[in-house]
Amino acid sequence: MKKTEYPVAIRELIAQLRGMPGVGPRSAERIALWMVQARGEQPDMIARAIATTRGTVRPCTDCGFFTMETLCEICSDPARVVDQLCVVEQATDILPLERTSAFRGRYHSLGGRISPLDHVAPEDLRIGPLVERVRGGGFSEVILALAADVEGEATTNYIVELLKMLPVTITRIAHGLPAGGGLESADELTLYQALSDRRRL
Amino acid sequence: MKKTEYPVAIRELIAQLRGMPGVGPRSAERIALWMVQARGEQPDMIARAIATTRGTVRPCTDCGFFTMETLCEICSDPARVVDQLCVVEQATDILPLERTSAFRGRYHSLGGRISPLDHVAPEDLRIGPLVERVRGGGFSEVILALAADVEGEATTNYIVELLKMLPVTITRIAHGLPAGGGLESADELTLYQALSDRRRL
Structure with a gap:
């Protein structure tokens, strides 16, 4: 007995929609029929x-954030602080940082992090352009805002080695207890970091 | 302070993606950035x-199911039963019925159900073409497979009134206990229907 199916255009559309992040077979069918x-x-x-x-x-071209021009709205904003540079892994990390309003300088997105398992070497990232940009001068502080995991740490350390000869202060965002998190729900490594990085009050 | 945002093309894309069924603001942003x-x-x-x-x-043109030709693959399949017609509300109801393999006849999708609250009157549906199709002859049975709710029932009754003068058997799909459902989880109306429509064993 022949199995009834949707016409090929709908089946192709469902298959394509399944490629979108977070869209499973049921959602893809529902969206396609809609x-x-x-x-x-x-x-x-x-x-x-x-x-x-x-x-x-x-x-x-400067920071890697999304733009429809050559420079993004952050890099082309003359009202922003020009001597602080915040290094992030992805362009998508920039807007979450912007929403905090805690930073008013410039950004530099690496396009990823060093990850031998995923075949991502330093030369696959925008690390060379970062060093050039910092050497170009004008920055008094470079803030490394990479993930608090093994690969983020490795990438942070790699960049510190490259930048430490330059006349610039290198900082890293704090690792510790997340907002709203109690000690009982924090893992051992987070608590270790929170203790090590304790601040004088 | 100026709020940093995505470029207008991305914001427009996020807004458009939110129109898809089951896609909220977070998913739309995630899909757009991907x-x-x-x-x-x-x-x-x-x-x-x-x-x-x-x-x-x-x-x-005959049944309302999706096709890239004039007739869909069901209506143009000579191997199917030609004297049974199954009436459904939507074209999307056809494939779920096909998957049961319990029916091998033809379909007729109404394009909705009578719903005064949503301003859907009988003339907004493909009820006229249904009557013509049944009058055209060749069908020995018309199976009404509409929803088991107030509007589905009203539409079913309306169609029965129109078809009952024609020389055709009119049936309705069974209403009762859903598969896997215990009596304790069934609502009162379902149990009432299940009792009323009981079958001799």
Whole structure:
């Protein structure tokens, strides 16, 4: 007995939608059927928005954040502090930091972290451009804001080695107890870091 | 202080993606950033698959199921039973029924159900074409497979009134205890239906 299926265009659409992060087979089918049946222009506008974004958004040449120009709105903002540079792994780490309002300087996204297991070597990252940028001068402090895990630490250490000869203060964001977290829910390593990095009050 | 945001193309994409069913603000942002950063062609293929589906998939002129031709694969399959017609609310109800393998006839999707609150009147549905199709002859049984709720029941009753003068057996799918459901988890109306529609063994 022949199994009834959706037409090939719908099956192809479902397969493609499953590639999106967080979208499983059920969601992909639900979204695809909505796209087929929608009476308005909404699905067509989604397709156009994807194409527009793919065609117009690029990394800022200085920091790597998303922009539709050469420089992003952070790097081209004359009101920002110019002598502090915050190094992050990904362009997507920048907006969460911006939302804290705790930093008003410039950023530098590496495009990842050193990870031999994933075949990511230092030369695959924007570490060379970082050293050039710091050597170019003007920065009094470089803040390393990488992940608090093995690969983040390794990348931090690698960068410290490269930058420590330059006349710039190198700092790292604090590792310790997360906001709202009690001691009983913190793991051993977090507590060790929290104790080691204790502050005088 | 100026709030840093994504470039307008990304914000527009996030807003559009939020229109998809089951996609909230966090998922939309996650999908959009994945689309911006993906190195392969996948996001572009999604955009093309949406456009292709919107341009090529249409309702089958007979039953309303999805097709890229005039008739869907069910209506154009000569191996199927030709004298049984199963009436459903939506084209999306057809594949779940097909998966049961319990029915091998033809379908007729109404495109909704009568719902005064949503301003859906009988003439907004494919009820006229249903009556024509049944009057055209060849069907010995019309199976009404609409939802077991107030509007589904009202639509079922409305159709029964129109079809009962025609020389065709009219049936309705059973309402009762769902598979795997115990009596203690069934609501009063379900139990009432299950008792009323009891079968002789």
